[in-house]
Amino acid sequence: MTTTGDVPFRILPRITDRNAHYWQGGREGELRLQRCRQCGYYLHPPGVICPKCWSKDLGVEAVSGRAEVLTFSVNHQQWMPGLDVPFVLAIVRLVEQDDLRITTNVVNCPPEEVAIGMPVRVLFEPHVDEEVWIPLFEPAS
Amino acid sequence: MDTDLVGERRAVISGVGQSDIGRRLYRDPLELTVDACLAAIADAGLTTDDVDGIATYPGAMDTPPGFSGAGVPEVHEALRLNLNWYMGGLELPGQLGSVINAILAVSAGLARHVLCFRTVYEGSAQGTKGRSAVMPGGGGSGSGGYRAGGFMEWLLPYSAPSASTWIAMIGARHFHEYGTTRAQLAQIALNARKNAAVNPKAIYTDPMSMDDYFAARMISWPLCLFDCDVPCDGGTAMIVSRADTAPDLRKPPLAVEAVGTALHGRPGWADYPDLTTMACHDAGAQLWSRTDLKPTDVQLAEMYDGFSFITMCWLEAMRFCGKGESGPFVEGGERIARDGLLPLNTHGGQLSAGRLHGFGFLHEACVQLWGEAGERQVPGEPEVGVACAGGGPLGGTILLTRSR
Numbered sequence: 001m002t003t004t005g006d007v008p009f010r011i012l013p014r015i016t017d018r019n020a021h022y023w024q025g026g027r028e029g030e031l032r033l034q035r036c037r038q039c040g041y042y043l044h045p046p047g048v049i050c051p052k053c054w055s056k057d058l059g060v061e062a063v064s065g066r067a068e069v070l071t072f073s074v075n076h077q078q079w080m081p082g083l084d085v086p087f088v089l090a091i092v093r094l095v096e097q098d099d100l101r102i103t104t105n106v107v108n109c110p111p112e113e114v115a116i117g118m119p120v121r122v123l124f125e126p127h128v129d130e131e132v133w134i135p136l137f138e139p140a141s
Numbered sequence: 142m143d144t145d146l147v148g149e150r151r152a153v154i155s156g157v158g159q160s161d162i163g164r165r166l167y168r169d170p171l172e173l174t175v176d177a178c179l180a181a182i183a184d185a186g187l188t189t190d191d192v193d194g195i196a197t198y199p200g201a202m203d204t205p206p207g208f209s210g211a212g213v214p215e216v217h218e219a220l221r222l223n224l225n226w227y228m229g230g231l232e233l234p235g236q237l238g239s240v241i242n243a244i245l246a247v248s249a250g251l252a253r254h255v256l257c258f259r260t261v262y263e264g265s266a267q268g269t270k271g272r273s274a275v276m277p278g279g280g281g282s283g284s285g286g287y288r289a290g291g292f293m294e295w296l297l298p299y300s301a302p303s304a305s306t307w308i309a310m311i312g313a314r315h316f317h318e319y320g321t322t323r324a325q326l327a328q329i330a331l332n333a334r335k336n337a338a339v340n341p342k343a344i345y346t347d348p349m350s351m352d353d354y355f356a357a358r359m360i361s362w363p364l365c366l367f368d369c370d371v372p373c374d375g376g377t378a379m380i381v382s383r384a385d386t387a388p389d390l391r392k393p394p395l396a397v398e399a400v401g402t403a404l405h406g407r408p409g410w411a412d413y414p415d416l417t418t419m420a421c422h423d424a425g426a427q428l429w430s431r432t433d434l435k436p437t438d439v440q441l442a443e444m445y446d447g448f449s450f451i452t453m454c455w456l457e458a459m460r461f462c463g464k465g466e467s468g469p470f471v472e473g474g475e476r477i478a479r480d481g482l483l484p485l486n487t488h489g490g491q492l493s494a495g496r497l498h499g500f501g502f503l504h505e506a507c508v509q510l511w512g513e514a515g516e517r518q519v520p521g522e523p524e525v526g527v528a529c530a531g532g533g534p535l536g537g538t539i540l541l542t543r544s545r
Contacts, residue, residue, distance in 0.1 A: 014294060015288075045409070070314065071310045071311070072313060073313050074361070074362045075360070076359045077360045077361060080276060081273075089299060089300070089301050089306050089309075090310070099407075103295060103296060103301065103307075105299050116313075116314070
């Protein structure tokens with residue numbers, strides 16, 4: 001967690017071998033997801049076996065970062081001290097696969113301008129000291 | 142229907158009990174648990190010697206504070222039981238999944254009388270600081286080194302620590318697809334408050350109007366303060382017995398007609414394929430496949446309202462209305478009133494009677510079917526009732542009848 005003046009309040013994830021690609025791909029500016037090398041199915045949250053073809057040959061690939069807002073809520077409750085409200089929590093669907101969803105924040109946009117169906121693209125909020133790059137989404141023009 | 146494949150019919154509910162319920166009781170949670178358990182055992186006309194099983198959700202847990210007042214070993218020790226079967230756990234088809242486990246245990250002949258319980262003390266654990274006092278990263282927990290793990294690693298970094306934010310997004314999609322409105326959603330809270338007014342154990346009993354609802358502060362759109370349940374302290378218990386024990390019991394037991402526990406979609410809070418509903422959809426469908434009774438036979442419905450929108454999903458999942466039609470169904474509140482077509486949350490739900498976390502719904506369904514609900518009794522001697530608990534990727538439902 002960081003509460004420095006430069007970087008917004010975030011509880012950070014514990015980095016593991018299984019999730020590091022997602023939380024650290026932003027260091028190179030890439031949204032990376034697990035992908036089955038046998039059948040091409042993207043798996044998120046990351047797992048240990050492909051649920052489509054049962055291969056354990058899972059790799060990591062960069063995706064385009066483009067997505068569509070499936071639904072969202074404007075949150076007004078200050079859950080933790082230091083949390084800026086209101087903010088938008090959204091479920092976005094990545095363009096690469098129909099069931100590929102990320103729960104995230106939509107930023108760089110007034111909450112009242114967020115809409116279901118809106119195209120968005122990934123950006124990263126760096127927490128360099130903690131080696132975490134949080135994937136966020138903003139309106140794609 | 143091949144009744145050999147509906148084994149739950151061998152089970153009955155033979156007694157219920159509750160401890161005192163209060164906004165902040167500051168009493169030992171094990172004591173609340175024992176109070177509820179002994180009351181249930183007495184209500185069934187049994188003694189602790191007769192009890193040979195325990196089932197509980199979620200089992201003993203230290204965090205979050207107040208979430209679990211006791212697990213299996215404490216109750217086993219406190220009541221000096223001799224157990225033939227027991228379970229206590231978190232990963233179940235909703236909180237009533239533990240009761241369903243008990244139903245399965247007696248149906249399988251593993252136990253004759255299973256004590257089921259759930260105790261919370263979130264009211265006193267949170268004190269006056271509110272829920273943030275027990276949130277990870279909140280209120281002076283020395284959380285500088287905290288990192289999110291488990292399923293929360295995908296939610297906490299996005300400032301979504303509460304199910305209110307996750308459920309709100311499903312509600313928002315429902316509003317978008319079906320035109321549901323806040324004024325319709327409000328009926329869940331308004332109905333609960335009306336019923337709580339005649340429930341002597343309810344936490345909130347002051348009248349609530351539509352204007353009050355719209356004046357309440359927004360939590361996570363479309364859920365406002367009154368769409369969220371009230372933490373409290375209290376223990377609830379019931380006895381699940383094998384049906385052939387009826388002659389030993391104090392009163393005619395309630396028959397278990399069918400249960401629903403299914404979850405077909407992915408178990409993430411954001412991964413269920415249809416973003417306008419939840420696991421309840423599958424649990425409800427499964428229940429109706431296990432009985433010749435129909436939704437129109439149900440005379441009272443006690444359905445999870447931890448957040449009001451979950452109740453809307455249960456209304457549709459249990460087919461009391463069509464998919465996407467819960468808004469018009471509850472509009473105006475007449476259909477769901479105690480004298481309406483489908484009395485709903487007759488004790489005041491978790492929204493007004495208190496967050497007993499699932500078990501209050503089954504307790505109320507039983508009390509109503511036994512005709513013991515006093516001022517809030519649904520008229521006409523109802524014989525068929527349903528209890529539903531759980532939200533998101535968790536859902537379990539139990540259909541009861543007064544006589545078989």
